[in-house]
Amino acid sequence: MSEPIPARAALLREPNFKWLLRGGVISMLGDQLTMIALPWLVFRLTGDTVALGLVIALMSIPRAVFILVGGALVDRHSPRRVLMLSKYANAALLAVLTLLVLDQRPAHTLDVGAALSLTVVMTPHLTLMAIYALAFGIGLAQAFGIPSGTSIMPLAIAPQQLQAANGMLMGLRQLSMLAGPLIAAGLLAIGGDGGHLQRQAHGAGPLVADARGLALAFGLDCLSFLVSAWTLSKVRLLAAPPSTPAPASVLRAVGDGLAMVWRDVPLRTCFIYWGAVSLLIGGAMQVGLPVLSAALHGAATLGLLMGVHGAGTLLGMGAAALGGARLRFASFGTLLLLIDGAVGLLVMPLGAVDAVWQAASLMLAIGVLAGFMQINVFTWIQRRVPPHMMGRAMSIFMFIFMGLAPLSAGATGWLLTMVPLSQLFAGGGMILVLCAALAYVFTPMRRITNA
Template sequence: MSRHPLATNTNFRLLFGGSTVSMFGDQFTLVALPWLVLKLTGDPGALGLVLATMAVPRAVFMLIGGAVVDRFSARAVLLLARTANAVMVAALAAMVLTGAISMPWVYVLALGIGLATAFAYPASSALLPAVIEPQQLAQANGAMMGMRQLSMFIGPALAGVVIGTGAHAPTAGSALADARGLGWAFAIDAASFGASLLSLALIRVPAAAKRAPSQHGVFGQVLGGLRGIAADPPLRAFMLYAAVVSLFVGGPTQVGLPVLADMRLDHGATSLGIVMAASGGGMLLGGLFSGAVAKLVRGHLGAMILSFDACIGLALVGLAGVHSTVLAAVLLGLTGLLGGIVQITLVSWIQRRVPREMLGRTMSVLMFTFLGLGPLSAAGVGALLKVISLPALFVAAGLTLTAIALGCLTSPALRGIRAQDAVPQVA
């Protein structure tokens, strides 16, 4: 029996293996960092500021990172960015375990992690098409996204357990109750970066996939990427929609979920890990069902995204009355399921639609909307929680998302986006 073409591609196996280890490691920091801030300060406002401290350099340099990837080697950029991340997460682990951690250091390291991530995300997205054939993109994205969703299902739960083992057991020289578990969580993530770096060092990008040097500077390339998106009406409309959703919903959920686990759920950090795992599990199932659902809706990706986002908003409203970890997990699992259904077809659609020489910049804009703008609103949300209740925050965020999605259903540019439209339309 012949092996699957992707399984015979050494570069893809290395990229997939290293990325898998790194994805699982990332989940430990995603749970541990907000928990660390809440344990150090007890202040949702401080959590919002830390998330914003990561988001500002990520947002500012995300577009530049995409241009750098298009100008140089995606593999080299990814190696440098992940090396920087490994060093900073390892430093975080050491400071927590030795009791040297303090909020100024958290801000400094969060700033550095955000800056490195701004280059890592577009580099990772651009490297995949460089090591496989174009007709294998959908399958490769399915494998990568499926593993990411699996990591989001298993990783947070494991992180919650690891952090929980150190609960109320301060390390020597530290008054932080969960220091031991938090330190272990950061150390696991640092080790995962090491495995990823080893796999990247072994990857060899085919000569045909290397880009010719550009005659324009980095900022000129950034502007060129933005002009390319602006000239593609469906792509432009989706980017604007994603930006609005991230601003008004991303911040409230990123701050609200850790605060919910700390103040209202019954198992602290373990509850946070469980609800994040439920979201990841829902995304995993959504990814598995995405092909069948796309056929069911006959490829009407735009209408599907907007309809599902409207339902996700109502699920967020439901979080306002939650006091049970199980019920919170059910609601987050639902939001993950609906969100996961659209992701594989959406990213593959963009990767097929955009010319290879523009892909790094285009993916950096997409990641800017998802990963840069949302946390920027987190600082404001943290301050807002000092004057409004947590339930009011979830109600406002959920109803805003539902209203935006339903309103955008009236836009032909968004509603008419189809999953199979791989050829750019003329503006």
């Protein structure tokens, strides 16, 4: 049966959940502002797609590399403390970025006499190297914020409320991914998007003029981290993780986390399966969708497809949060493999569509299935892993997708130079169906229960 209405109402009255929900929504909306404003700033400043890609990479690489260390520190010092520090670090970095964007001062000439003038070059402090350094710092802070943010919920609310709590929070995250870019676009349109690039004399570098909208976006994200840190200070953990002797080093703690996952056969099986899927086909959607959109109608089509997929994901998350056990017609492992097989069948025809509505229909269905399973996966991990190992387990889980998916994307881009798009999607879908079938037959995944 689905979770009764009084139980969901009780969750919304739970003080810890209310503070986590408020802070999470504020922080997620702020994150979307920076995700839009930072690439736009770099592109306006340089006009160079290589620089744009490098900034994105500098945010992604430290996040993927250090997320395992972040998970170990979460277990050693508590997720609440690490999350609080990561929020303050993000706020400080974004405050610096906001001030640098505002501090764009062009060269100007002072008349000091009838026949004499003096050109004063005021070099702006916002340089590409400064943006690179700040982007690296933001990615590094996320490496500690992500595992702590995904580990705090089991320590803040009752276990029986995890499914509904994850559904609400992750559903709101999906909504923020839809609403955040619209808010960012409005800020840039009203306050200025840095569209006037001024070239300075005397060898001074370019500066982005009329960039108040960009500064406002960064400033609001900075404020969102401060407000969410304040809401986090209101959370009182129900129980501290069990006291265990601290390993001699952080790397040893990371090794203990990997060993814990390896010894737990269901965890090990699922993590290996997710790693294989992420590595083999994770890049097909990231790289293939822009190419598909260009073949249909261009950038507007990509936005439409991503929006439809996001809406489907939101519907699936809502179904998982509200439907609960009533919609689980099989064990966790069997349901996971069945949904992956269904997604593979939906991916196969994507490259052969010749109309936007056909691609949108497929992306909507894929989003619904992915959103429904995403809630179940997070809840299953949170219920299975001991609290004192939660940070490391969640960091390993997130590393699978943040570390392996970019490798898959690079391989997919190379593969598209040799095979047509239709074969890429057809092959990727068949690989996913085959992975699910092989896992069902040859691994214990089908016997993994929801408990």
